[in-house]
Amino acid sequence: MKQATSNTAQPPGQLEGVRVVDLSRILSGPFCTMHLADLGAEVIKVEPPEGDPIRQQGHSIEGLSWYFAAFNRNKRSVRLNLRSAEGMKALRKLIATADVVVDNFRPGVMDKMGLGWDALQALKPGIIYTSISGFGQTGPYVHRPAFDFIAQGMSGFMALNGTRESGPLRTGIPISDLVAGTYAALGTVAALMRRDRTGRGERVSAALVDGLLSYGAFSSAHYFATGEVPEAVGNDHSLVAPYGLFTAADGEITIAPSNEGVYNKLMKALELEHLKDDVHFQTNAARVKNRTHVNAVINEVVRTKTVSHWIDVLNAAGVPTGMVQDLAGAYADPQVLSQDMLMEVEHPGHGKVKMTGFALKFSEAPCQVRLPAPDLGSDNASVLRELGYGDAQIAALAADAERAGHGASGEAA
Amino acid sequence: MKQATSNTAQPPGQLEGVRVVDLSRILSGPFCTMHLADLGAEVIKVEPPEGDPIRQQGHSIEGLSWYFAAFNRNKRSVRLNLRSAEGMKALRKLIATADVVVDNFRPGVMDKMGLGWDALQALKPGIIYTSISGFGQTGPYVHRPAFDFIAQGMSGFMALNGTRESGPLRTGIPISDLVAGTYAALGTVAALMRRDRTGRGERVSAALVDGLLSYGAFSSAHYFATGEVPEAVGNDHSLVAPYGLFTAADGEITIAPSNEGVYNKLMKALELEHLKDDVHFQTNAARVKNRTHVNAVINEVVRTKTVSHWIDVLNAAGVPTGMVQDLAGAYADPQVLSQDMLMEVEHPGHGKVKMTGFALKFSEAPCQVRLPAPDLGSDNASVLRELGYGDAQIAALAADAERAGHGASGEAA
Numbered sequence: 061m062k063q064a065t066s067n068t069a070q071p072p073g074q075l076e077g078v079r080v081v082d083l084s085r086i087l088s089g090p091f092c093t094m095h096l097a098d099l100g101a102e103v104i105k106v107e108p109p110e111g112d113p114i115r116q117q118g119h120s121i122e123g124l125s126w127y128f129a130a131f132n133r134n135k136r137s138v139r140l141n142l143r144s145a146e147g148m149k150a151l152r153k154l155i156a157t158a159d160v161v162v163d164n165f166r167p168g169v170m171d172k173m174g175l176g177w178d179a180l181q182a183l184k185p186g187i188i189y190t191s192i193s194g195f196g197q198t199g200p201y202v203h204r205p206a207f208d209f210i211a212q213g214m215s216g217f218m219a220l221n222g223t224r225e226s227g228p229l230r231t232g233i234p235i236s237d238l239v240a241g242t243y244a245a246l247g248t249v250a251a252l253m254r255r256d257r258t259g260r261g262e263r264v265s266a267a268l269v270d271g272l273l274s275y276g277a278f279s280s281a282h283y284f285a286t287g288e289v290p291e292a293v294g295n296d297h298s299l300v301a302p303y304g305l306f307t308a309a310d311g312e313i314t315i316a317p318s319n320e321g322v323y324n325k326l327m328k329a330l331e332l333e334h335l336k337d338d339v340h341f342q343t344n345a346a347r348v349k350n351r352t353h354v355n356a357v358i359n360e361v362v363r364t365k366t367v368s369h370w371i372d373v374l375n376a377a378g379v380p381t382g383m384v385q386d387l388a389g390a391y392a393d394p395q396v397l398s399q400d401m402l403m404e405v406e407h408p409g410h411g412k413v414k415m416t417g418f419a420l421k422f423s424e425a426p427c428q429v430r431l432p433a434p435d436l437g438s439d440n441a442s443v444l445r446e447l448g449y450g451d452a453q454i455a456a457l458a459a460d461a462e463r464a465g466h467g468a469s470g471e472a473a
Numbered sequence: 474m475k476q477a478t479s480n481t482a483q484p485p486g487q488l489e490g491v492r493v494v495d496l497s498r499i500l501s502g503p504f505c506t507m508h509l510a511d512l513g514a515e516v517i518k519v520e521p522p523e524g525d526p527i528r529q530q531g532h533s534i535e536g537l538s539w540y541f542a543a544f545n546r547n548k549r550s551v552r553l554n555l556r557s558a559e560g561m562k563a564l565r566k567l568i569a570t571a572d573v574v575v576d577n578f579r580p581g582v583m584d585k586m587g588l589g590w591d592a593l594q595a596l597k598p599g600i601i602y603t604s605i606s607g608f609g610q611t612g613p614y615v616h617r618p619a620f621d622f623i624a625q626g627m628s629g630f631m632a633l634n635g636t637r638e639s640g641p642l643r644t645g646i647p648i649s650d651l652v653a654g655t656y657a658a659l660g661t662v663a664a665l666m667r668r669d670r671t672g673r674g675e676r677v678s679a680a681l682v683d684g685l686l687s688y689g690a691f692s693s694a695h696y697f698a699t700g701e702v703p704e705a706v707g708n709d710h711s712l713v714a715p716y717g718l719f720t721a722a723d724g725e726i727t728i729a730p731s732n733e734g735v736y737n738k739l740m741k742a743l744e745l746e747h748l749k750d751d752v753h754f755q756t757n758a759a760r761v762k763n764r765t766h767v768n769a770v771i772n773e774v775v776r777t778k779t780v781s782h783w784i785d786v787l788n789a790a791g792v793p794t795g796m797v798q799d800l801a802g803a804y805a806d807p808q809v810l811s812q813d814m815l816m817e818v819e820h821p822g823h824g825k826v827k828m829t830g831f832a833l834k835f836s837e838a839p840c841q842v843r844l845p846a847p848d849l850g851s852d853n854a855s856v857l858r859e860l861g862y863g864d865a866q867i868a869a870l871a872a873d874a875e876r877a878g879h880g881a882s883g884e885a886a
Contacts, residue, residue, distance in 0.1 A: 127691050127694035200811060206793060219798065250833075254489075267812065274814075277540070280543070294639065305626075314623055399611075416693055419686070425675070
């Protein structure tokens, strides 16, 4: 496990010098700004008096939600009451120093706050303004509240997930939030690169439903080309057989022979080459038609040896083969650990927090933990001082936020 | 449906002037370079004599796979025999003009081709070299063949997807390829931005397993914080009730009341407020414990009206509510159409191809179809001429590729 102690003296990241004012909360927006922060941007999370609701979600240890910690590493926190004139004034001053503003409010909320696209451009020419919403910034559903589950259902994703028996199935991760957040980060960096070249800012947006739609891959292509609506096929592959989950002596294995060449390698490694001319096995089309029989024949061989035997033998033969791991297995896997995908990060006052490592690797300016996830408002003083506030004003803003207590300030995607 | 005719005269995209040499094939790499191309980069797809295998997959109309077309829009194609000295020489000349090289070969293949990181830097100082692999560029599994299904099983994703009855379930889209491809695009653009500022190139990599791990969200956080391994919960939410799929008079609806405030709005809209003090309903904890009963009581009300009734009424009440659509429903949805997420693109010689629109929206330099997906080798002449090749040499390279016929040149993630 990689031990990470926050260290601001390490080499600069990809987005060194980029300042992001992050008005987003919960998941899609904070995931976007986590990417930007991991890439080296300075992300200032502007939180309402009650804090990002995710601070109260998931399991907390020593007063810190590990869910919040994972999604908010490398960020600073400023707590402001945006329902007061002074709070809004501080936010506007902050935005005037920023390269990027990110929100995931419902469309229209920023306009009501006086921070629509025109206002933001006036505050800071050349700014990038990135929004994430459920359904897009326009259109008939624009005012509906959005949520990952709704996007999974609406986008066709749930209809493709599951089995014939299960019916449409939500997946266990908030996939539409995560996809949209990653898209928003990509769009933001692309717009920053353009701004560096042209001096011009840009309005960028991503949506939960649009992101999932763009992940339709062969299913969408098949539907567009044929008009046939693909069904959920569970662990089978609609166009290829054999393919799927097989039962070894001590557990299940995934086998994915995606083409005829790999299929032949599989049959050789299973010592089933004599079936080559069997009418059920002759062609992929025949095997798809006789999938139950084909899978049973193969499974009879697979069940004679262990998972680890087949992983060694089949992969060596060039057949993609793996194990089915739960999270405990995944985070104990030597390959996963070799990629530093499990990190333990020191959070002063809250102990060491385990979290997932960086999915992107860079040779020159690797992602790193520069800062632990911030306590609510922990950077008020330093950020406000940079904006020219004196100690008394800083204290007044903090008192204002404290008084505002649990006032809400919009709804997030 | 948005009609798109390729048009190179439209305003420049985010990545205007960036040249990408794309050695990738099948899915993860081409999805990465599709993003770069959609953002305005010039992507030159270098294909082996037999072409990207995806050209032969999925349903073809007028000689064109719509699956290939969707993932390879906005790219050019150069067909080269990389097993010949002349083919490799042309590739090296091409790389010397590039800003980015992308591959998804198994780690080590590029080194064997003489195109490892050092060689690429020598060919073009400041180049960005982006690789996508199954498991990462190092580690104990580095030489295993990789595939989306394997990554879904190994990363813990399958163990979180499904129901108690179904067991671990692969999802219907090649999620690990798509996530890794999007990460690779993000890493590439971030590295380009850094290069613009520092002049320094970079090695960037993403992996199918790492990408999915990074999408573990609350499940991973829960496992890290408690040591408890989260189980697949189907359409339920492990921590919240009511939440899930309910049956209206004419179909199913998704209802996602993620917190107590929204739950109260739901109960009011269902006219079930009198249950507030019922022992089964008093707290979220009680409702989770009595989920079956709670869901049944709610469903008794839901089944009395239609899907469209509840979508109107519950969303108006502030409760995220949606329909479950298959792809036919999704691509007929007025909101989806309003976002131009269904495009029909003219492919000269192959008719009009329907495909998914752009998930990212930009105010200044929107993504657009500048080029239809290329025929194999359709840009050999123009690209090679730019490199200084004469007509005879261009013809000789084409003849060499033609002769090489079906030689393979590596394995892709």
